[in-house]
Amino acid sequence: xxxxxxxxxxxxxxxxxxxxxxxxxxxxxxxxxxxxxxxxxxxxxxxxxxxxxxxxxxxxxxxxxxxxxxxxxxxxxxxxxxxxxxxxxxxxxxxxxxxxxxxxxxxxxxxxxxxxxxxxxxxxxxxxxxxxxxxxxxxxxxxxxxxxxxxxxxxxxxxxxxxxxxxxxxxxxxxxxxxxxxxxxxxxxxxxxxxxxxxxxxxxxxxxxxxxxxxxxxxxxxxxxxxxxxxxxxxxxxxxxxxxxxxxxxxxxxxxxxxxxxxxxxxxxxxxxxxxxxxxxxxxxxxxxxxxxxxxxxxxxxxxxxxxxxxxxxxxxxxxxxxxxxxxxxxxxxxxxxxxxxxxxxxxxxx
Amino acid sequence: xxxxxxxxxxxxxxxxxxxxxxxxxxxxxxxxxxxxxxxxxxxxxxxxxxxxxxxxxxxxxxxxxxxxxxxxxxxxxxxxxxxxxxxxxxxxxxxxxxxxxxxxxxxxxxxxxxxxxxxxxxxxxxxxxxxxxxxxxxxxxxxxxxxxxxxxxxxxxxxxxxxxxxxxxxxxxxxxxxxxxxxxxxxxxxxxxxxxxxxxxxxxxxxxxxxxxxxxxxxxxxxxxxxxxxxxxxxxxxxxxxxxxxxxxxxxxxxxxxxxxxxxxxxxxxxxxxxxxxxxxxxxxxxxxxxxxxxxxxxxxxxxxxxxxxxxxxxxxxxxxxxxxxxxxxxxxxxxxxxxxxxxxxxxxxx
Numbered sequence: 036x037x038x039x040x041x042x043x044x045x046x047x048x049x050x051x052x053x054x055x056x057x058x059x060x061x062x063x064x065x066x067x068x069x070x071x072x073x074x075x076x077x078x079x080x081x082x083x084x085x086x087x088x089x090x091x092x093x094x095x096x097x098x099x100x101x102x103x104x105x106x107x108x109x110x111x112x113x114x115x116x117x118x119x120x121x122x123x124x125x126x127x128x129x130x131x132x133x134x135x136x137x138x139x140x141x142x143x144x145x146x147x148x149x150x151x152x153x154x155x156x157x158x159x160x161x162x163x164x165x166x167x168x169x170x171x172x173x174x175x176x177x178x179x180x181x182x183x184x185x186x187x188x189x190x191x192x193x194x195x196x197x198x199x200x201x202x203x204x205x206x207x208x209x210x211x212x213x214x215x216x217x218x219x220x221x222x223x224x225x226x227x228x229x230x231x232x233x234x235x236x237x238x239x240x241x242x243x244x245x246x247x248x249x250x251x252x253x254x255x256x257x258x259x260x261x262x263x264x265x266x267x268x269x270x271x272x273x274x275x276x277x278x279x280x281x282x283x284x285x286x287x288x289x290x291x292x293x294x295x296x297x298x299x300x301x302x303x304x305x306x307x308x309x310x311x312x313x314x315x316x317x318x319x320x321x322x323x324x325x326x327x328x329x330x331x332x333x334x335x336x337x338x339x340x341x342x343x344x345x346x347x348x349x350x351x352x353x354x355x356x357x358x359x360x361x362x363x364x365x366x367x368x369x370x371x372x373x374x375x376x377x378x379x380x381x382x383x384x385x386x
Numbered sequence: 387x388x389x390x391x392x393x394x395x396x397x398x399x400x401x402x403x404x405x406x407x408x409x410x411x412x413x414x415x416x417x418x419x420x421x422x423x424x425x426x427x428x429x430x431x432x433x434x435x436x437x438x439x440x441x442x443x444x445x446x447x448x449x450x451x452x453x454x455x456x457x458x459x460x461x462x463x464x465x466x467x468x469x470x471x472x473x474x475x476x477x478x479x480x481x482x483x484x485x486x487x488x489x490x491x492x493x494x495x496x497x498x499x500x501x502x503x504x505x506x507x508x509x510x511x512x513x514x515x516x517x518x519x520x521x522x523x524x525x526x527x528x529x530x531x532x533x534x535x536x537x538x539x540x541x542x543x544x545x546x547x548x549x550x551x552x553x554x555x556x557x558x559x560x561x562x563x564x565x566x567x568x569x570x571x572x573x574x575x576x577x578x579x580x581x582x583x584x585x586x587x588x589x590x591x592x593x594x595x596x597x598x599x600x601x602x603x604x605x606x607x608x609x610x611x612x613x614x615x616x617x618x619x620x621x622x623x624x625x626x627x628x629x630x631x632x633x634x635x636x637x638x639x640x641x642x643x644x645x646x647x648x649x650x651x652x653x654x655x656x657x658x659x660x661x662x663x664x665x666x667x668x669x670x671x672x673x674x675x676x677x678x679x680x681x682x683x684x685x686x687x688x689x690x691x692x693x694x695x696x697x698x699x700x701x702x703x704x705x706x707x708x709x710x711x712x713x714x715x716x717x718x719x720x721x722x723x724x725x726x727x728x729x730x731x732x733x734x735x736x737x
Contacts, residue, residue, distance in 0.1 A: 113580030178640055189577060192585060226540060226628040229464030234543060234625060258629045259636035274585060275629055277577040278609045282633040285610035289529050290641065 053147025069097030116150030179264030196239030404498025420448030467501030530615030547590030683708030
């Protein structure tokens with residue numbers, strides 16, 4: 036991944052206090068990211084008392100490219116977003132976002148409260164014209180060597196039909212701009228392929244999408260086709276998206292852990308040990324792309340700047356992946372391209 | 387599985403026309419089920435013109451235990467349930483359900499329209515006292531050698547809090563009566579573990595479940611913990627349940643098919659071929675329990691009789707599994723036990 040990042044002086048603001056583990060994960064991950072990416076500069080926002088001791092114990096290179104920005108408090112994971120936003124002044128998440136607004140950083144990464152990050156990002160950075168609410172999205176590898184853009188993953192737990200339509204437009208832009216898919220197929224996640232199936236908001240979105248000529252809408256897709264490569268963009272509300280992605284992750288993790296424990300339980304003879312080793316090696320290669328640690332980092336799309344939401348339970352490796360994703364987004368000017376494409380799609384659709 | 391079924395003269399009514407493939411799958415599956423289970427009698431409901439030629443071409447044993455019951459029409463998969471029910475007279479699904487009501491059959495199996503099956507079952511067979519709407523449920527194998535009862539899987543695509551509470555009670559009864567789990571843990575599927583997370587209906591159900599002393603309620607569980615064995619009963623609305631189960635199935639199928647195709651693409655040398663063979667053998671053994679074909683057949687619980695919904699796309703093997711599940715349910719008197727336990731739980735809770 037190191038060679039992919041070519042920008043000069045790319046500045047990312049990190050919410051060092053967010054997530055289940057806070058500085059214990061974010062600080063070592065920051066140091067490792069700095070040693071991996073020589074052009075990266077990090078603004079580490081949080082409680083200096085929690086951050087500095089970990090930094091001082093380290094002999095990492097790149098410390099000169101790291102600045103600790105003090106903040107007074109943290110938005111807890113279990114607080115309601117609306118309440119969290121009201122008292123967000125001087126929290127690590129808000130300070131990190133303000134650093135973008137003031138021009139000190141180009142992107143922000145946080146593993147904190149998803150709803151609060153969404154609300155604060157919209158409040159501080161504003162959303163792109165034409166977008167009601169930003170969405171969380173990730174690129175899901177599929178069986179046909181490509182990737183499916185899936186959104187929303189939890190930023191908006193309930194969505195009306197018009198929000199789903201906006202997600203579809205953003206997803207199509209992402210697929211085209213980031214993955215280079217021309218005329219990407221767009222589908223709605225549903226519990227059946229017939230038009231009469233599903234919830235009201237989904238059926239409404241389907242009707243509207245049929246009328247947008249610049250969107251290559253292919254209809255409903257069921258969850259068992261998620262990894263089959265039948266669509267380039269998959270749209271759902273944030274509750275469903277979160278459940279879907281976590282189900283997938285859970286199944287993959289169970290498979291990997293079943294394999295890891297399989298050799299320990301049984302006394303294997305030598306050739307079974309060899310076979311066991313190969314099985315594990317083979318599977319890790321086959322399915323590493325589905326390992327949540329590797330694709331951690333969900334884009335909050337529809338904003339004027341890059342904001343990446345890391346898993347709350349992200350480990351060090353996963354948090355580095357989220358930092359790298361922020362760098363890629365800035366490098367590829369994702370927010371600007373979304374804004375441009377949206378204005379084109381929306382203006383076409385209004386005529 | 388053959389030896390598990392010990393009942394004398396167990397009569398199952400089959401909707402032979404339902405599902406994506408109709409008689410092409412249901413008739414051969416019926417014949418195979420008859421040869422597997424000597425005590426089974428089948429009432430095959432459908433269009434004789436479609437069924438009889440397949441029967442006549444067969445030389446199966448057990449044909450004397452099969453009766454074709456003519457029906458005039460079929461409920462299509464893409465029809466709205468309410469509309470389907472209005473014009474359901476003489477459809478294969480309705481005739482099959484009426485055979486239970488008239489005492490000619492003890493259970494019904496259909497791969498047809500889920501919503502219509504739910505509505506018609508409730509209309510024809512009635513639900514157990516205290517249950518607003520029946521739910522679809524299945525037993526999901528988990529990592530700790532046990533099984534989790536998951537419901538609803540699609541009978542009710544939107545549910546209020548009190549319906550989720552009823553599902554929780556039914557799930558606990560199933561876990562206790564069918565799986566022998568004493569004081570089963572009950573959880574709600576949600577997008578976070580904190581009480582403030584999720585949709586209104588889930589939060590409402592959580593509050594109520596905390597007050598029911600006879601239910602061992604353990605709170606919210608996230609989808610990535612689905613197979614971890616952290617709960618014996620997992621409750622969600624039918625839309626979420628359908629998406630969750632199908633996501634899981636899709637991932638498992640992709641893994642199995644990736645494995646099956648892996649040896650074909652590459653020219654492998656002899657030892658890699660052996661390793662490849664072992665990998666497949668190992669994995670099929672490890673994950674066969676998660677293969678949807680093996681656990682096909684979702685119980686429609688909360689009714690006074692046994693109704694099993696087979697996957698619409700079920701193949702022959704899967705349809706046989708659904709027939710076997712119907713036999714087990716009758717043998718173990720599942721509907722009667724649910725009814726009894728519910729009355730106990732509800733009466734306790736009212737005092």
